[in-house]
Amino acid sequence: MSVLTVHGLNVSAGDAELVRDVSFTIGKGERVGLIGESGSGKSVTASAVMGLLSEELTASGSITLNGKQIVGMPERQLSRLRGRDMSMVFQEPMTALNPAMQVGKQVAEVMSLHRTQPDRRSARAAAVDLLGRVRLPDPQRAAKSYPHQLSGGQRQRVMLAIALANNPSLLICDEPTTALDVTVQAQILDLILANTNDSALLFITHDLAVVATVCERVLVMYNGRIVESGLVRDVFTAPEHRYTRQLLASSDLEATDENGRLRTVSHD
Numbered sequence: 001m002s003v004l005t006v007h008g009l010n011v012s013a014g015d016a017e018l019v020r021d022v023s024f025t026i027g028k029g030e031r032v033g034l035i036g037e038s039g040s041g042k043s044v045t046a047s048a049v050m051g052l053l054s055e056e057l058t059a060s061g062s063i064t065l066n067g068k069q070i071v072g073m074p075e076r077q078l079s080r081l082r083g084r085d086m087s088m089v090f091q092e093p094m095t096a097l098n099p100a101m102q103v104g105k106q107v108a109e110v111m112s113l114h115r116t117q118p119d120r121r122s123a124r125a126a127a128v129d130l131l132g133r134v135r136l137p138d139p140q141r142a143a144k145s146y147p148h149q150l151s152g153g154q155r156q157r158v159m160l161a162i163a164l165a166n167n168p169s170l171l172i173c174d175e176p177t178t179a180l181d182v183t184v185q186a187q188i189l190d191l192i193l194a195n196t197n198d199s200a201l202l203f204i205t206h207d208l209a210v211v212a213t214v215c216e217r218v219l220v221m222y223n224g225r226i227v228e229s230g231l232v233r234d235v236f237t238a239p240e241h242r243y244t245r246q247l248l249a250s251s252d253l254e255a256t257d258e259n260g261r262l263r264t265v266s267h268d
């Protein structure tokens with residue numbers, strides 16, 4: 001059974017249809033990229049999956065996470081799934097972190113909230129472990145820092161620790177490295193790859209080279225619809241849709257090398 005199944009998803013704001021008839025699945029341990037120009041509906045799709053659509057938006061169709069229907073699920077139930085069964089990493093960690101709370105406590109809190117650690121003390125210890133797993137130097141000390149005392153890359157590591165804390169079945173990354181410099185981007189991508197073996201991963205990005213590095217399958221979104229999908233190596237080497245060809249042409253990804261294999265832009 002797929003971890004995530006989206007079937008015939010529509011999202012509208014009044015008369016405006018933002019997402020139209022979107023369907024896809026992600027299995028356990030599968031990594032799927034979602035690409036498309038700004039405004040094509042990627043973030044709206046991700047918000048619908050997380051049950052985080054703003055009030056003026058309406059969703060119809062079906063989204064199931066491990067068989068549970070997300071569309072129309074009451075907020076109380078959704079909040080039990082978010083942070084435990086599914087979590088999300090955003091582009092700007094500063095807005096997602098609490099500026100007034102030590103980051104170790106923020107990591108511990110998501111475990112205490114979902115009771116995935118027996119008590120607060122174990123949650124604190126597990127938080128320090130997690131901060132080490134996302135390779136924050138001196139995790140004991142880092143746990144006591146406030147978000148403003150950390151660099152952008154370190155804050156994104158904290159976000160990743162929070163997202164991974166309860167070993168979610170589904171991790172959604174929405175442009176998680178766009179705001180970071182290139183070296184830090186590559187480190188964060190490595191961490192995401194190293195820590196999501198069993199999770200289903202939906203990875204939203206403008207950067208086709210990142211998709212080629214991280215994902216096995218890709219969905220191409222244009223004007224609210226998925227216009228093309230398939231294995232990254234097929235879609236990037238032999239795109240069928242005109243829009244995908246344009247995306248590839250305007251990216252700095254050199255799709256194939258002299259042997260016809262997918263080549264990615266190096267990150268250093």
Ligand SMILES: Nc1ncnc2c1ncn2[C@@H]1O[C@H](COP(=O)(O)OP(=O)(O)OP(=O)(O)O)[C@@H](O)[C@H]1O
Binds near residue numbers: 018056057
């Ligand atoms: N709350 C809202 N009310 C009305 N329209 C919205 C709302 N949220 C998003 N939209 C519109 O929905 C469309 C899709 O937006 P979305 O943020 O999903 O695009 P995106 O592909 O994620 O773009 P980006 O890459 O810039 O994040 C856009 O036209 C946007 O203006």
